[in-house]
Amino acid sequence: MNTFTELRKLSDTRYTDLIDEAPLETEVRRLAEFFRVLGDPTRVRILSFLAREELCVHDLAALTEMEQSAVSHQLRTLRTHRIVKVRRSGKHALYSLDDNHIDQLTRIGLEHIREIR
Amino acid sequence: MNTFTELRKLSDTRYTDLIDEAPLETEVRRLAEFFRVLGDPTRVRILSFLAREELCVHDLAALTEMEQSAVSHQLRTLRTHRIVKVRRSGKHALYSLDDNHIDQLTRIGLEHIREIR
DNA sequence: GTAATATATGAATAAGTGTTCATATAAACA
DNA sequence: TGTTTATATGAACACTTATTCATATATTAC
Numbered sequence: 001m002n003t004f005t006e007l008r009k010l011s012d013t014r015y016t017d018l019i020d021e022a023p024l025e026t027e028v029r030r031l032a033e034f035f036r037v038l039g040d041p042t043r044v045r046i047l048s049f050l051a052r053e054e055l056c057v058h059d060l061a062a063l064t065e066m067e068q069s070a071v072s073h074q075l076r077t078l079r080t081h082r083i084v085k086v087r088r089s090g091k092h093a094l095y096s097l098d099d100n101h102i103d104q105l106t107r108i109g110l111e112h113i114r115e116i117r
Numbered sequence: 118m119n120t121f122t123e124l125r126k127l128s129d130t131r132y133t134d135l136i137d138e139a140p141l142e143t144e145v146r147r148l149a150e151f152f153r154v155l156g157d158p159t160r161v162r163i164l165s166f167l168a169r170e171e172l173c174v175h176d177l178a179a180l181t182e183m184e185q186s187a188v189s190h191q192l193r194t195l196r197t198h199r200i201v202k203v204r205r206s207g208k209h210a211l212y213s214l215d216d217n218h219i220d221q222l223t224r225i226g227l228e229h230i231r232e233i234r
Numbered sequence: 235g236t237a238a239t240a241t242a243t244g245a246a247t248a249a250g251t252g253t254t255c256a257t258a259t260a261a262a263c264a
Numbered sequence: 265t266g267t268t269t270a271t272a273t274g275a276a277c278a279c280t281t282a283t284t285c286a287t288a289t290a291t292t293a294c
Contacts, residue, residue, distance in 0.1 A: 018180060023165055023227075030230045031223070032158040039153025040252075044145050052135055057271055063135060070253055072272055082233040091261050091270045101229045105222060106148070110140075112218045113147045116199040157282075174241060187283055189242055208240050208291050 037081045038105065042066060043074050050084060051103060054096040154198045155222065159183060160191050167201060168220060171213040 023031075037043065045064050049055055055063070061071045075095060078084040085098035097103070140148075154160065162181050166172055174192065178185045192212060195201040202215035214220070 015180070018166060018169055021169060022162070022180075027227065027230065028161050028165065029158050031226050032156050032161045034156075034226055034230050035152050035161075035222075036156025039149050039151075039156040041146050041149040042252080044149045044152075045139070048140050048145065049135060052138060058269090063132070063139075067254070068271075069255080069273085073252075076272075082229075088261095093271060099229060099232075101225050104225050105152075108218050108221050108225070109148050109151055110144065112199075112216060113144070113151050115216075159282075175239090184284070185241075186243085186285080190282075193242080205291095210241060 034081060037077055037083065038102075038109075040074070042070070043078060044106075046071065046074060046078070047083070047097065047102060047106070050095055050097050051106070054094050056092040056094055058092075060095070151198060154194060154200065155219075155226075157191070159187070160195060161223075163188065163191060163195070164200070164214065164219060164223070167212055167214050168223070171211045173209040173211055175209075177212070 038047075042064065046060055049060060049063050057068060057072055057075065060066075060075070061068045064071060075084060075086070079086060082098050083102055084095050086093050086095050088094070155164075159181065163177055166177060166180050172180070174185060174189055177183075177192070178188045181188060192201060192203070196203060199215050200219055201212050203210050203212050205211070
């Protein structure tokens with residue numbers, strides 16, 4: 001680990017400014033965790049279907065061609081991070097996007113990956 | 118694995134519509150990979166500093182309190198995904214954000230995590 | 235040339251994660 | 265009641281990944 005006494009390149013005031021302006025460590029961790037949840041192909045596929053319409057676990061398993069258990073595990077992760085929400089209807093658990101940010105993020109993300117290649 | 122012959126819940130036409138409208142598998146993978154790269158606390162911290170100004174590896178190591186080697190490894194990952202760019206100036210490698218999308222994504226991501234708790 | 239500084243990188247390792255399997259819970263229906 | 269269908273979940277395993285250590289490359293200064 002470095003110590004802040006070795007800081008030489010920038011002026012001391014610039015360093016302290018950058019450190020003061022830096023986001024809180026808890027926010028950094030939560031933001032990274034949020035992006036990490038979006039950073040899995042299975043979850044992206046699930047979200048792309050849910051962006052179209054509310055779907056139950058069985059339908060999502062069929063559409064993504066994954067086992068029910070795997071889809072359920074991933075839905076829990078998405079639920080925990082308030083990316084999808086669920087409502088019960090009889091035997092079914094109907095999932096949908098919980099957050100309007102997800103669409104925006106997906107669109108901007110797609111712009112990026114389309115630009116770089 | 119499920120097969121599409123078991124699909125029962127939705128009408129057949131709705132299923133095929135959803136599948137037809139689904140993003141290509143290559144795009145899903147690349148989008149997930151992109152978000153995964155953003156999904157690490159060290160990389161988020163690096164990006165938050167680079168959002169303020171161009172910085173060399175040594176400064177980033179000092180500011181993030183990480184070893185030079187660790188920062189360099191992470192910068193390579195960010196470079197590979199065209200999230201940061203680098204220019205050489207003497208002995209120094211000066212890094213900056215390569216993409217204006219990153220700021221947007223960070224802002225929307227922060228909105229999300231601030232809303233949910 | 236040598237020394238010092240800045241950055242990059244391969245290998246090893248420890249920690250994290252997605253999927254599968256088996257099983258549990260819950261609701262609907264006979 | 266028992267049976268079927270839908271979903272959830274703990275444990276195990278295979279795979280991935282972030283960091284460290286050692287070292288290599290590169291530029292500047294002497």
